[in-house]
Amino acid sequence: MRRYLKAGFCMLAMVALAACEHAPKSLPELLDTIVNGPPTSLVRPAPAPQRPASPPLAAAPPPAQPAPQATPQATPQPAPQVQVEARPLEAPTAPSGMAPPALVMPSAAEGVRIGFLVPLSGPSAPLGRALLDAAQLALFDIGDDRLALLPRDTEGRPEAAASAAQALLAEGVDIILGPLFSASAAAVAPLARERGVKVLSFSTDRAVAGGGVYILGFTPDQQVARVLAYARAKGLNRFALLAPDSAYGNAVAQAMEAALANGVAAPGNQDVRLLRQDRYPADAPDLTSSVRRFAAALRGLSPAEPLAEGAVLPGASGALGGSAGPGQPGNVVAPAPIDGLLLPEGGARLRALAPLLPYFDIDPRAVRFMGTGLWDDPSLGNEPALIGGWFAGPAPEGFEEFRKRFEQVYGRRPARLASLAYDATALAGVLARNAIQAGQPLFADMLLNNPDGFAGYDGVFRFRADGVVERGLAVLEVQRRGARVVDPAPANFQVTTN
Secondary structure, rough: OOHHHHHHHHHHHHHHOOOOOOOOOOHHHHHHHHOOOOOOOOOOOOOOOOOOOOOOOOOOOOOOOOOHHHHHHOOOOOOEEEEEEEEEOOOOOOOOOOOOOOOOOOOOOEEEEEEEEEEOOOHHHHHHHHHHHHHHHHHHHHHHHEEEEEEOOOOOOOHHHHHHHHHHHOOOOEEEEOOOOOHHHHHHHHHHHHHHEEEEEEEOHHHHOOOEEOOOOOOOOHHHHHHHHHHHHOOEEEEEEEEEEOOOHHHHHHHHHHHHHHHOOOOOOOOOOEEEEEEEEEOOOOHHHHHHHHHHHHHHOOOOOOOOOOOOOOOOOOOOOOOOOOOOOOOOOOOOOOOOOOOOEEEEEEEOOOOOOHHHOOOOOOOOEEEOHHHHHHHOOOOOOOOOOEEEEOHHHHHHHHHHHHHHHHHHOOOOOHHHHHHHHHHHHHHHHHHHHHHOOOHHHHHOOOOOOOOOOEEEEEOOOOOOEEEEEEEEEEOOOOEEEOOOOOOOOOOOOO
């Protein structure tokens, strides 16, 4: 039955394409339509930037390149970048009571075998299932029968991930997508490296990247650098950090220090400073005492002064002040010693933390609250203290398009990370097609390390030589009805980031 379901879905895809004005007649034409057609979604090459005659701010000019010559047709061409754009397929239908599509297991011995490692049992099984469903959706959209997806369960444990990877390698997979967690990725990496198989992990842990392992997750250092750069452009230069005492909190703290020290967030401005950073226990049931201490430390950075009647503190409509409220005669307030506060927290913990800040006189009208990708949560608009806060992340319209596509097929909302699995699978499929057409080895470094990068549902991205993904991120502002983009994501990598 599953084989027939797969065939049915592929037939629906062909019918939908045949209805298009310029329906492709062959696989190369089909993929050319995906790459060059209107932006509706399969991983395709990012738009090539218009490069200046000489690179700006380069330590030394690169060697002169010969003028482009006409290339013989037999000579392999460089692989185009991949943009993940969803093609407008009709929604597959399945017999009543069945959730489309079912697991697609390969039956042919030949073709490109894509290993897929996610937790399909255990506490993280719902997220793993969403990732797998997104991967299958990408394969249906590509519509190439030479691609076979081999999913295996990691159970969310490193030992199970290593065992599943060994089984996939024994079956001769050409690439592995996943695992999800950094500990599992670290367990899989040496096994795949020994066999010369590339790994595209969904992890954000830079420590597991390199040596044929690429990470696709949204790394906190790039999010921090992006939002700080935007804050600097808006005139903020005195920052503080209040973070959980955890591996994630430590990573954000290091990223913030590096961004400020290296001038990423403050080019040419020596007045930009990180004035205070405090940690609170990551598992503390109540954050009141931690916020109280942090607020007292901030007040200690600046002497208290009487606020004249009708006065408004510079650069803000409010202030760090007492309960009488800013602008009232005789009220003693401390001029805000900071104008930006980074809060790398999310979910229920962030919603518990946020109202404590104004309660202890850290006024969001005077201090801009900022976050990381953990703030990519529509429910944050229900917390008044977070309204107007900034965070960096993918442009929301990409995921919104993916969400509609996913719901059309599966009838439920996808997990936020599911788009990573779609982009990764579409990237693997298009790179495999390019390599086959050019007579090159599958998933060679030269294909994965395309400097112009790829464009997917989560925007433009490319892999650095160290295996870490670099993404073009937008800056978003929390609003009552969801976040809005205040600084768009780049369309290409003409202006590179860290």
